[in-house]
Amino acid sequence: MSGNNITKLSTGVSGVKTTVSDTDRLVAELRRRIVNNQMPPGSRLREYELAEEFNVSRSRVRDAFGVLEERGLIERIPNKGAVVMRLEADSFLELFDLREVLEGLMVRLATENAAxxxxxxxIDLFGPELAQAVEKNDFNAYLAAIAKFRQTCINAAGSTMLAGVLDDLYDRVLAMTRRLMLVPGRASEGFRQHQEILQAMKAGDVVLAEELKRANIRSARSWFMKYSDFLL
Amino acid sequence: MSGNNITKLSTGVSGVKTTVSDTDRLVAELRRRIVNNQMPPGSRLREYELAEEFNVSRSRVRDAFGVLEERGLIERIPNKGAVVMRLEADSFLELFDLREVLEGLMVRLATENAAxxxxxxxIDLFGPELAQAVEKNDFNAYLAAIAKFRQTCINAAGSTMLAGVLDDLYDRVLAMTRRLMLVPGRASEGFRQHQEILQAMKAGDVVLAEELKRANIRSARSWFMKYSDFLL
DNA sequence: GCAGAATATATTGTTGACAATATTATCGGC
DNA sequence: GCCGATAATATTGTCAACAATATATTCTGC
Known part of the structure; x- marks a missing residue:
């Protein structure tokens, strides 16, 4: 096995990139594992180990580590290796602040642009069926709906830069959302908030939609603070 | 010359990183050249060429390209190479939207935290002396003051995540600011706006400070739209 | 048995050589 | 002279071997 190895494939997600390399696949899989806590914070990532598992050279793994580091998912200490970044309470709060203004902007732009x-x-997705699923603690369905909401908004907003920044934070947002959902009552509240936001967006009420989204994040933030002892 | 080559050095800027590698130096220098238009958009970056100039191996250059790409400063096309990203009018407007909410947040947090x-x-820096320099079109002095303002706010805000996002965008902000300053009248207006923002911050008026900063960016945005024909 | 030095092992950091691809130059036919 | 095919060159992509560093183990004197 040698030489170039880039398979043509469209990434699907509004992407400019039309090719996906070994490195890209590695990044995607490692992201998944970290966010799913299959690789909990503090875990060590060994280059050779991963190279063998994925049948790629260490250089590819190393490249992947580079972008993972840039995204703040892992930390690289020279000559010691890479470990999964530990998320502190402080950085969670910082993340909420960022999300408030960024996702607010996202909703505002999306409302402005979309019919x-x-x-x-x-609106249909966030209907009675999902409501029942949420009540029954079917977190996967809810998580998928939220992801869909997010992606639909980003597409409508039509700002590649905003999309990029949100994407940079997405892994951490996801990691946190997954935990916060476990807190009794949070999921159903978040569900209702999304319904309201969608109503405002359909009504074209730009200001209200943005404010509701911001309130949504602030609410999540206060739940987090209340239950931070359990969540960290 | 072979083997590891990492010189211990503190980066100074509130950084967690305490070492600076060849790659880091490369990134810094290339950033500088791109932002200063020494490498205008569309320029091609040849790996071997740069490797020779900086007396490093192509791998280092390649690593540097990786982070430059992640930052959106260059574009890499497989088997073709790296070119300096061309900034379109659209992305400038997107950048203003982002700056409005992010720098607003920056000022808000900074006002909350600092005495x-x-x-x-x-406030002293943005005094009569600098005012005169701005009137005399001493752009370097003004640019340095703005950079100082930015850094001081980021330090006070105390959010490493916000700092990271702002840093990601900084190169593009700088590139745009340098041009926008050339428009007659913009620099002195921006100067006055910064004075007002600082007054609000000293007064501890969190809401007003944030709103003034946002207005500052919106104002810059409208100047840009008016003169976009000359600026692009 | 234990602290500290010396050795062995594991792991990351770097490089130069080679493969794959794209770009440019050359050439023959019309 | 111009166009397409073919060869030559330039440039990027990949890898495997080696160097440097950190960690674990063994040894030694007490």
Whole structure:
């Protein structure tokens, strides 16, 4: 096995990139493992080990580590190796502050740009069926719906830069959301908030939609602070 | 020359990193050249060429390209090479939207955290002397003052995540600021706005400070739109 | 048995050589 | 002279071997 190894493939997600390399696949898989806590914070990542597992050279693993580090998912200490970044309470709070202004902007731009009908699909998704699933603690369904909401908004917002920044933070947001959802009552509250936001967006009420989204994050923040002892 | 080559050195800027590698130095220098337009958009970056110039191996250059790409300063096309990213009008407008919420947040957090006296130094810096320099089109002095303002705020805000996001965008902000300053009248207006923001910050008026900073960016945005024909 | 030095092992950091690909130059036919 | 095919060159992509460093183990004197 030698030489170049880039398979043509569209990434699907509004991407400019049309090729996916070994490095990209590595990054994706390692991201997944870290966010899913299969590799909990503090875990060591050994280059050779991963190189063998994925049948790639150490250089690819090393490249992947580079972007993972840039994204703040791992920490690299010279000559010692890479460990999964530990998320402190402080950085969670910082993350909420950032999300408040950024996701608020996202919703504002999306509301400005999209026609009212654009939101019908999402409004349908956030319907009675999902409501029941949330009550029954079907977190995967809820998580998928939230991801869909996010992606639909980003597409409508139409700002590649905003999309990039949100994407940079996404891993950490996901890691936190997964935990926060476990707190009794939070999921159903978040669900209702999303319904309200969607109504405002369909109504084209730019200001209200942004404010509701910001309130949504602030609410999540206060839940987090209340239960931080359990969540960290 | 072979083997590891990492010189111990503190980065100074509130950094967690305490070492600076060849790659880091490369990134810094290339950033500088790109932002200063010594490497205008569309320029091609050849790996071997740079490797020779900096007396490093191509791998280091390649690593540097990786972070430059992640930062959106260059674009890498497989088997073709790296070119300096071309900044389109759209992305400038996107950048203004982002700056409005992010720098607003920066000022808000900074105002919340810092004591009134903290701002005296900056208020002094943005005094009559600098005002005169701005009138005389001494752009370097103004640019340095703005950079100082930014850094002081980031330090006071105390959010490493926000600092990271702002840093990611900094190169593009700088590139744009340098051009926008050339527009007659913009620099002195921006100067006055910074004075007002600082007054609000010293007064501890969190809401007003944030709103003034946001207005500052919106104002810059409208100047840009008006003169975009000359600036692009 | 234990602290500290010396050795062995594991792991990361770096490089130069080679493969794959794209770009440019050359050449023959019309 | 111009166009397409073919060869030559330049440039990037990948890897495997080696160097440097950190960690674990063994040894030694007490």
């Amino acid at each position: 009212p009908e654009y939101w019908d699909e999402l | 009134p006296e903290y701002w005296d130094e900056l």
